[in-house]
Amino acid sequence: xxxxxxxxxxxxxxxxxxxxxxxxxxxxxxxxxxxxxxxxxxxxxxxxxxxxxxxxxxxxxxxxxxxxxxxxxxxxxxxxxxxxxxxxxxxxxxxxxxxxxxxxxxxxxxxxxxxxxxxxxxxxxxxxxxxxxxxxxxxxxxxxxxxxxxxxxxxxxxxxxxxxxxxxxxxxxxxxxxxxxxxxxxxxxxxxxxxxxxxxxxxxxxxxxxxxxxxxxxxxxxxxxxxxxxxxxxxxxxxxxxxxxxxxxxxxxxxxxxxxxxxxxxxxxxxx
Numbered sequence: 001x002x003x004x005x006x007x008x009x010x011x012x013x014x015x016x017x018x019x020x021x022x023x024x025x026x027x028x029x030x031x032x033x034x035x036x037x038x039x040x041x042x043x044x045x046x047x048x049x050x051x052x053x054x055x056x057x058x059x060x061x062x063x064x065x066x067x068x069x070x071x072x073x074x075x076x077x078x079x080x081x082x083x084x085x086x087x088x089x090x091x092x093x094x095x096x097x098x099x100x101x102x103x104x105x106x107x108x109x110x111x112x113x114x115x116x117x118x119x120x121x122x123x124x125x126x127x128x129x130x131x132x133x134x135x136x137x138x139x140x141x142x143x144x145x146x147x148x149x150x151x152x153x154x155x156x157x158x159x160x161x162x163x164x165x166x167x168x169x170x171x172x173x174x175x176x177x178x179x180x181x182x183x184x185x186x187x188x189x190x191x192x193x194x195x196x197x198x199x200x201x202x203x204x205x206x207x208x209x210x211x212x213x214x215x216x217x218x219x220x221x222x223x224x225x226x227x228x229x230x231x232x233x234x235x236x237x238x239x240x241x242x243x244x245x246x247x248x249x250x251x252x253x254x255x256x257x258x259x260x261x262x263x264x265x266x267x268x269x270x271x272x
Contacts, residue, residue: 024247027240027243027244027247028240028244029045030236030237030240031053031054031237031240031241031243031244032047032049032050032051032053033047033049033050033053033237034050034052034237035235035236035237038236038237052237053237053238053240053241054241054244054245056238056241057238057241057242057245058245060227062216062224063221063224065217065219066219066220066221066223066224067221069135069214069218069219069220069221070204070220070221070222072135073135073138073139073142073203073210073220074200074203074204075200076135076139077139077142077143077146077199077200077203078146078196078199078200078203080139080143081142081143081146081147081150081195081199082150082192082195082196082199084143084147085146085147085150085151085154085195086150086154086185086188086192087180088107088147088151089150089151089152089153089154089155089157089158090154090158090180090184092104092151092155093155093158093159094158094163094166104155107147107148107151107152108148108152110148111148111149111152115145115206115208115209116208118141118145118209119208119209119212122141122209122212122213123212123213126141126213132213133213133214133215133217133218134218135218137213138209138210138213138214138218138220141209141213142199142202142203142206142209145202145206146195146198146199146202146203149195149198149199150195150199153191153194153195154188154191154192154195156191157187157188157190157191158184158188161183161184161187165183166179166183166184169182169183197253197254200250200253201250201253201254204221204222204246204249204250205222205246205247205250206222207222207223207225210222210223211223211226221242221245221246222246224242225239225242225243225246228242
């Protein structure tokens with residue numbers, strides 16, 4: 001009976017995995033098709049692949065600029081989010097002050113807001129402040145989007161750290177900031193790794209806000225896909241090829257750091 005239950009369990013998981021992976025498979029296959037094969041009404045899983053779409057995307061004269069913008073935005077947003085997220089999580093976990101609970105749950109509520117809802121308000125505010133069409137403006141909005149998740153992830157880790165360690169460090173002459181940097185931070189490495197990976201992935205892959213808040217000089221790789229939507233039609237082959245190239249770095253990064261992600265998400269949820 002247990003074997004039958006396990007078999008049914010794995011069959012259901014396999015079916016769900018296939019459903020989830022089907023769009024990705026179609027994306028990858030379409031990237032290797034010619035325009036004629038893409039618009040062929042009789043879909044075929046077997047065809048002669050071509051690299052023309054990838055060659056056209058890579059030879060684009062502006063792809064180096066888009067790649068540079070994406071790297072600057074993703075790395076800067078990740079670093080700033082980890083810096084402020086760690087300090088905010090430590091303050092919420094260790095200090096007792098008026099409105100602490102409201103602030104904590106308010107931060108969690110902000111995490112549920114989809115970026116599309118924030119697009120118009122952010123565009124208006126950023127235009128008023130004069131930081132629209134700048135890399136710093138995009139970095140700022142990505143930091144705001146990722147801070148709630150980072151705070152709540154690290155909050156669980158900090159709560160597991162015995163306060164006696166901080167008290168012992170204070171007795172040895174360490175000030176509050178030294179206790180934070182020397183005692184707390186080294187114990188948060190799994191959580192910091194998981195938060196960094198998720199923050200980097202969102203900043204690298206996000207499209208809507210990047211498309212609205214950037215111009216041709218500050219555009220990121222995902223937003224640059226819109227260049228293949230022209231007056232003469234949609235260049236689906238190039239769009240799919242660009243999508244594959246954009247998805248590869250975070251995909252490889254996630255597989256390489258899978259252990260750190262699992263450790264970070266599970267260890268922070270365990271209460272001592």
